[in-house]
Amino acid sequence: MFTVFVKYQQNSAVMALPCDVYKIRDVLDSIGCHRKISEIPLMTGEDTELTVKVYPYSNLEKAAFSKAVENDSILALNVLAEYLDRQYSLEPESIRNMDVSGMQNLYLKLSEPKMPETDRLVLHAKLVRKEADFTPVTCVVEHIIPISQEEFFRLRNNPLQDNVAIRKYYSDMRCDSDGTRHCILVYDEKQGDGLLIDSQGAGYARYAQYIPCAKLIAQQYEQTAEPDENPEISVFSI
Numbered sequence: 001m002f003t004v005f006v007k008y009q010q011n012s013a014v015m016a017l018p019c020d021v022y023k024i025r026d027v028l029d030s031i032g033c034h035r036k037i038s039e040i041p042l043m044t045g046e047d048t049e050l051t052v053k054v055y056p057y058s059n060l061e062k063a064a065f066s067k068a069v070e071n072d073s074i075l076a077l078n079v080l081a082e083y084l085d086r087q088y089s090l091e092p093e094s095i096r097n098m099d100v101s102g103m104q105n106l107y108l109k110l111s112e113p114k115m116p117e118t119d120r121l122v123l124h125a126k127l128v129r130k131e132a133d134f135t136p137v138t139c140v141v142e143h144i145i146p147i148s149q150e151e152f153f154r155l156r157n158n159p160l161q162d163n164v165a166i167r168k169y170y171s172d173m174r175c176d177s178d179g180t181r182h183c184i185l186v187y188d189e190k191q192g193d194g195l196l197i198d199s200q201g202a203g204y205a206r207y208a209q210y211i212p213c214a215k216l217i218a219q220q221y222e223q224t225a226e227p228d229e230n231p232e233i234s235v236f237s238i
Contacts, residue, residue: 002061002081004074006040007051008033017074018081024074040074042103060084063092069102076103083107083157104150111153113191124193126210139196142172143184144218152188156195159205167203175200181207187214194218 002017011031015024024037033040033050044052054077056062064084068077080103084090090110100109113124145165147155155163165186175181175198187194194214198207211217 001057001085002065002077003055003057004077005051005053005055006031006033009049017078018085019078021075021078024078037075037078038073041070042068042072042074042077043070059092060087060090060095063095064103064106066096067098067101067103067106072103076107079103079154080107080110083110086157108150108153111157112149113193123212124210125212138180139183139198140180141185141196142182143169144222145169145184145186146189146215146218147186149188149190152186152191152194155186155205156210159195159208162203163205166197166199166205170199170201170203173198173200185211185214185218187211187218189215192216 004015004017006013006015006028008028008031011033013027013031015027017024021037028035028037028040035050040050040052042052042054044050052074054065054068056065061081061084064080065077087110095106095110098106098109100106116122147165155165165184169184173182173184181198183196183198185194185196192213192215194211195205196209196211196214197205200206
């Protein structure tokens with residue numbers, strides 16, 4: 001956990017990260033700072049109207065914050081803090097030894113799928129424990145949405161948080177009376193894995209499945225489908 005002290009003009013506030021982004025916005029608004037969270041720097045000078053000081057709690061957070069750079073923002077720190085909050089086996093020394101700078105780049109490095117040294121086929125998947133059956137559900141993909149690696153990792157690691165792509169298409173996601181689900185397929189345009197999502201009217205991934213090689217599946221479909229059969233393809237930048 002990170003304790004963050006923010007002073008704007010004559011007002012100040014303290015908050016603990018990770019935190020819901022709307023709560024961060026409310027805290028900043030309460031002291032008269034109406035800048036975007038992505039524009040609030042972690043490193044500010046004492047002689048400016050805005051002062052931000054970050055106090056890492058554990059050795060893990062201290063190691064992570066040692067990678068901070070001048071253009072890092074509170075939003076980038078919060079995304080990283082959410083990830084670190086769920087890591088129980090990560091060692092501080094492993095972070096210190098990483099050749100990476102900046103909260104965003106550190107988050108991407110920590111979140112990227114591991115590639116073991118092997119000549120075997122490697123798949124990144126979500127395995128469930130003692131599942132009763134694997135009977136599939138028919139899913140109609142209404143929209144195929146390639147997004148950046150950072151955006152995909154953020155969605156993959158925090159599927160219950162509101163997401164701009166899901167919010168845009170939530171009215172197109174539903175379940176028919178025969179059990180057929182209408183979904184969106186969101187994939188990492190760099191690494192290629194994706195999430196098949198039926199939000200059921202919500203702005204988050206209420207029903208979802210991790211789809212290895214989703215980009216390849218989408219590309220193969222696009223090459224074989226008739227032009228008027230293609231689902232809408234959208235590119236998002238959050």
